[in-house]
Amino acid sequence: MKPARARSRAPAPRWPKTAAASCTTRTPRPWSRCSATGSSMQPIDFFLHAAMRYPDRIAAIDAASGFAHTYEALRGQALALAAALQRLSGKPRPVIATLAGNSHAMLLGILATYACGGVLVPLTPTVVEQDIARQLATAAPDIVLHDAAYEALLVSYQGLRICNDESREFQTDALAREYAGQSPSRGNPDPGETTAIKFTGGSSGVPKAVLQSLRCINTMVASLAMAYGFDSKERFLLAPPMTHGAGTFVLPVLHAGGCLVIAGKATAEQLHALLDSYAVTSTWVPPTLLQRLVRGGHDAHVHPHRLRAAHPIEAAFGQHAQQPRLELDRHVADFVQEQRAAVRFLEAAAAQRVGAGESA
Template identity: 35%
Template sequence: MSHPIHALYANLSARADRPALSDGDTVVTHGELIALVERAAADLAARGLGPRDRIGLCAANSWRHVVAYLAILRAGAVWTPLNPRNGPSLNGEFQRRAGLSLTLHDAASVGSLGSTARPLPLEAWLDGLADGVPPPIHDDPAAPFALKFTGGSTGVPKGVVQSQASGAAALASLSAFYDFTADDVNLAVAPLTHGSSHYILPVLAAGGAHVLLPTPDRAAILSELKSRVSVTFLPPTLIALLMAEADFAPADFPRLRHVTYSAAPMSPARIEQAIARFGPVLSTLYGQTEAPMTVTGLSPAEMTDPALRASVGRLFPGTPVAVLTASGVAGHGEGEVLVGGDLARTEYLDAPELTAASRHEGWLKTGDLGRLDKDGLLTLIGRSKDLIITGGYNVYPAEVEAALTAHPAVREACAFALPDEVWGERLEAAVAVDAPFADDAALKAFVRDAIGPVRTPKRLHLMPALPRNPVGKVVRGDVRDLLYPVDPQPLEALR
């Protein structure tokens, strides 16, 4: 049984009458959910859709979104998530590149779809389902399970085809990391078009439930966290906004056991603050679209150790990780992070040359640089493509950003390079601060003391917030272009 959808049916008799989805006043039990999913999957099959057909899904978080997602998987088709926040131009381009057979969407996302060959409104579709028998589950570890587009933080978004084996590996690792039970309630507020979707099946398989929020309303999030929620997955920026929203303490969250962040780092000061405010429940996961969610993880218990917080956690048992050092592949040391096993059974859409270039002796090259110790603890130090050579020295923006965010007044930072006649590349950084600085000299001195003068930016740009792309990522080139709209000389010309 290779297809992750089998998890939907695990131990069903014991949980059929338990709540599975809660969306405002709508509550769907596990039994009702499976019945809906099967009717929807049967309808997709009746429309001629099945294995290897790509079906888009563009919608805010809702019970309908979850049903549609599961129905696509149950029909054996390839789930292709489209974030409504992308806007019509980008979503239209993604649909064209994906060659979608159908695009499901909610009413609120019509304006975000862009050019769509075969749209189908979720509301009318699910409300009009007839009885039907879904096709047999198509088990093939190598078969495509999902098609996702990368966040584009380093350039044009790439389409990544994830296999059934990859999806099953992520599911197994998440189940082990969280040890979900029937008492767990997951708050799905991060978009289900991204990492939050990975929680749907493992929570349901354990008999737990999902609370769906369509928007990151801070008051609603805090209300849910204080009442029934035990697990939630949030970006670091939203965790910071929640802490600024209201006064609360660990005693306010009687059921909470995991507040997990991913996709971006969190500064040591912010981690300390989050643990003090939410309790010892903070955890983190490291993954990427090409190796989704579960390359490494740091549990709440481990996060309480300040010595471990700079890392992205320990390896999952079923996913081999190594580093590509100057002397070759090694089980520990410093170099480009490599991922193996089923989790990395992915490929780039219509780009065999990119897929081949991303592999080394069968390993997936993540593009991340890291230090892997003998105990399986991984610390990221930068991106291989982000290398800045200034004055003949190699500098990775991530280490500069880590030094800046270690300052208690800094929320986040983005280091970048500009052409420079003297230095070759001049290191600068945009910094989002909680309090204004009359003079940035003190902040520069703080960084210089931490990592030395070579890695200290020549100029700091103090800002209230950093710009983000539609999926919420800070894009280095966009930050540089905002501060320097006219580049006198292409940066690549100096490389």
């Protein structure tokens, strides 16, 4: 079932005043989403195709600073940083770990890693230093892109570090400026090659490395874009960490020509304010945060139909929002089971499409 859309839009958002804030009116270039599973297709191409079609459209807004980045500007920054990552690592496909909170620099690091054909290793900064050390030892990244606030978690790491938000020998924005106008070399990796390494606690609570292939990432992006029907009017709020759940929506939204609203850690009340300020059309939240949003101190302002939590439950949560807590907890448990079933169904359907395309 396709997620329900809001019947009426919120007041016009307070868009930042930038020279390139207006949307382009040129006719989009045709491109078949079916090509997303081909051997020559790489994850970054979802974004690059959109940048060609909508160069002047706003691709991302940093809610903390209010600064907006057009598709063309973000493309140039991502390619420049990708060239820097290849040069500094000395490898055509470097392994890049990120240890950061949500920010424009974090988004840039993700796109740059995909742009250079690298392997993305998103680390969660809320875990203890011992777990970070084990994850670094397992993934063996060539470079770690990090926030200064999490530098203490990198005591065991002896490789190259690039800081996102403070002046260091290597700093994200400075490298993007230094390598401006350059592009990374592009290979043609096998669809089965590892493109991301993500750590999950699993049943034992001990972090486990989950390897995601290029084909897996491509299929995920194409499936999410088609399943949720993203379009160029999308305003997607990135509030939970981009390391895992929320980050899976970055490329699908950008591919559609939508806009990412990047926010750091926020309370339920702050999230409500962001939803209204930027006329957000969708977001991703884990069940725990979804409960806080629905139970928040300002229940009258809750709009459950505008929340997208990897499964279309907007109307259901709206129906149960005013019922007792026990009933809501039971509903959340049902949602988790339905979410898992929906993901398994989506993966099976995507695998069939990929198989049909390869046999043809």
